[in-house]
Amino acid sequence: MPRLSLPMPALEESEQxxxxxxxxxxxxxxxxxxxxxxxxKSKINKWHCADCRASRRAFNKEQKVYKVGLLPALHGSWQNxxxxxxxxxxxxxxxxHCTICLLRSHDPEFGSSWKCVRRRCLRVLRKSDDCGMCxxxxxxxxxxxxxxxxxxxxxxDIDIKEKCLLRRCMNKLFxxxxxxxxxxxxxxxxxxxxxxxxxxxxxxxxxxxxxxxxGQLLSSRRQNRKCGECESCLQKxxxxxxxxxxxxxxxxxxxxxxxxxxWRQCLRFAMEKNIPAFHRSSNNPVIIERMKQEAVAAEYxxxxxxxxxxxxxxxxxxxxxxxKVEQINGQHCSSDERNSSHMKNETSRLIKEETAERxxxxxxEITPLDLNRSIKTEEFITETDDxxxxxxxxxxIMEIFSLSSYHTTGDLDKVLQEFMGELNEMPLPAHWEVxxxxxPNLQLxxxxxxxxMADTVIYIQPGLLFHVIVKGHPVPSSxxxxxxxxxxxxxxxxxxxxxxxxxxxxQCVGLLKPRHRSSECRVLVTCGGKCEECCxxxxxxxxxx
DNA sequence: GCCAACGTTGGC
DNA sequence: GCCAACGTTGGC
Numbered sequence: 001m002p003r004l005s006l007p008m009p010a011l012e013e014s015e016q017x018x019x020x021x022x023x024x025x026x027x028x029x030x031x032x033x034x035x036x037x038x039x040x041k042s043k044i045n046k047w048h049c050a051d052c053r054a055s056r057r058a059f060n061k062e063q064k065v066y067k068v069g070l071l072p073a074l075h076g077s078w079q080n081x082x083x084x085x086x087x088x089x090x091x092x093x094x095x096x097h098c099t100i101c102l103l104r105s106h107d108p109e110f111g112s113s114w115k116c117v118r119r120r121c122l123r124v125l126r127k128s129d130d131c132g133m134c135x136x137x138x139x140x141x142x143x144x145x146x147x148x149x150x151x152x153x154x155x156x157d158i159d160i161k162e163k164c165l166l167r168r169c170m171n172k173l174f175x176x177x178x179x180x181x182x183x184x185x186x187x188x189x190x191x192x193x194x195x196x197x198x199x200x201x202x203x204x205x206x207x208x209x210x211x212x213x214x215g216q217l218l219s220s221r222r223q224n225r226k227c228g229e230c231e232s233c234l235q236k237x238x239x240x241x242x243x244x245x246x247x248x249x250x251x252x253x254x255x256x257x258x259x260x261x262x263w264r265q266c267l268r269f270a271m272e273k274n275i276p277a278f279h280r281s282s283n284n285p286v287i288i289e290r291m292k293q294e295a296v297a298a299e300y301x302x303x304x305x306x307x308x309x310x311x312x313x314x315x316x317x318x319x320x321x322x323x324k325v326e327q328i329n330g331q332h333c334s335s336d337e338r339n340s341s342h343m344k345n346e347t348s349r350l351i352k353e354e355t356a357e358r359x360x361x362x363x364x365e366i367t368p369l370d371l372n373r374s375i376k377t378e379e380f381i382t383e384t385d386d387x388x389x390x391x392x393x394x395x396x397i398m399e400i401f402s403l404s405s406y407h408t409t410g411d412l413d414k415v416l417q418e419f420m421g422e423l424n425e426m427p428l429p430a431h432w433e434v435x436x437x438x439x440p441n442l443q444l445x446x447x448x449x450x451x452x453m454a455d456t457v458i459y460i461q462p463g464l465l466f467h468v469i470v471k472g473h474p475v476p477s478s479x480x481x482x483x484x485x486x487x488x489x490x491x492x493x494x495x496x497x498x499x500x501x502x503x504x505x506x507q508c509v510g511l512l513k514p515r516h517r518s519s520e521c522r523v524l525v526t527c528g529g530k531c532e533e534c535c536x537x538x539x540x541x542x543x544x545x
Numbered sequence: 546g547c548c549a550a551c552g553t554t555g556g557c
Numbered sequence: 558g559c560c561a562a563c564g565t566t567g568g569c
Contacts, residue, residue, distance in 0.1 A: 222553095222555070222564075225562085225563075249560090250560095255551090256550055256551075257548095257550075257551095257562095258550085258551070258552095258561075258563085259562065259563085260563090
């Protein structure tokens with residue numbers, strides 16, 4: 001391939017060369033210009049020449065050998081890592097002072113497969129390291145033509161610490177930014193931090209760096225997107241019907257999307273990633289598709305789904321609330337053959353969370369996180385310095401989306417189990433009983449037919465949110481009943497007060513007369529008779545009011 | 546900000 | 558080397 005040596009600096013953008021396909025373009029690595037490069041439909045903006053690509057592959061291969069063990073979750077143990085010949089590899093005892101050693105001194109089980117920082121192979125390139133072999137490392141003089149050199153020339157009074165672009169380690173540029181920097185124990189103290197700061201995508205990656213559920217470090221570049229426990233993760237086969245499956249070559253697709261079957265995408269990961277913004281809107285196609293389909297199936301919660309062009313409304317008549325999801329994307333996925341019980345739970349829980357947020361007075365801001373601080377144990381632990389740099393501003397919700405507590409069994413979660421125990425130990429108002437085996441909700445029911453609250457059920461949901469259903473009719477969320485009690489029933493006293501309050505009400509007569517009951521029926525009234533909404537309904541002559 | 550497209554990684 | 562699928566980019 002002919003090389004064109006153009007004077008520096010030069011634009012890095014490709015130049016059209018008369019045809020749409022072939023361009024004159026500069027290699028992002030060696031900065032040499034090449035003619036006749038074909039991009040096709042590729043959107044490459046950092047093109048590397050064949051030599052640089054080969055160099056990169058070789059470097060990657062070498063690093064892969066050395067770093068086996070950098071990813072203990074995937075490769076096993078640190079003990080297998082490293083070249084075996086460098087000074088660090090020859091050290092046989094842990095230093096006892098590094099972050100790993102200190103943490104392990106407090107907890108012998110901590111990161112049992114993580115290696116003492118001082119014993120990590122020196123040949124594994126870290127962010128602070130230059131490879132010492134590439135063109136950039138071997139160059140002795142500044143080019144005086146790159147943007148950094150020009151900056152230095154034009155601003156001699158300013159101490160510009162950035163290296164000449166052509167003297168930067170190419171392997172580091174190629175590789176370490178995204179791959180190894182995460183593992184660098186001393187990444188605070190190196191000159192490439194400025195570059196990293198300019199790369200929001202990298203910073204984003206760094207925050208996402210995490211360990212798996214066993215506390216082991218995951219790939220610094222690739223996240224483990226599988227919790228391994230949810231219904232989706234346990235799904236072994238592609239559905240073959242969703243858009244991602246249809247894209248796969250084995251299903252005759254063109255391999256353009258290259259994504260995992262929608263029905264196999266980890267629910268925990270998807271929700272963890274998307275739910276914080278969900279209260280306003282979510283367009284995660286995985287969640288939306290599943291909610292859209294499973295919400296329909298969640299009849300026990302009377303969830304309704306209304307779709308209108310680009311908007312999806314998931315309506316919960318139970319509390320007269322809805323989630324509005326805009327910009328629906330993704331093709332419809334069949335769920336006919338799937339067990340939908342799990343998503344019923346998830347869907348209803350999401351709706352309930354939304355309900356809770358709407359119901360909470362503005363003076364009292366409650367977020368789902370508040371009730372789930374136990375997630376601390378599962379919050380991401382990052383290695384070495386990253387531990388100290390955990391981003392407090394980025395809450396990581398794990399427990400609230402934990403699927404195991406609700407997964408198909410219908411059992412109560414631990415909080416509700418404990419609460420049920422407390423309720424069973426206390427005398428409740430007459431004929432109110434705590435029902436057993438009613439997961440995921442804890443239910444209290446008025447057993448007496450003679451009670452004014454006969455056939456009334458208090459549902460205490462995961463998160464201790466509650467709603468009341470009378471003879472199958474949900475008390476609307478706008479009802480004063482909900483204003484008189486905390487959004488979450490956190491004590492037995494809260495429950496008793498609620499029951500007493502309920503007993504002070506009467507059931508709207510409209511509940512017994514479907515033909516005369518308003519769709520806006522208030523269900524509970526304080527003075528007997530019909531509620532104000534049912535009063536607006538025309539009553540047939542001769543009917544027994 | 547979203548998402549189609551695709552370079553790339555990591556398991557096998 | 559193949560393949561599944563993760564992560565990033567650039568157009569919109």
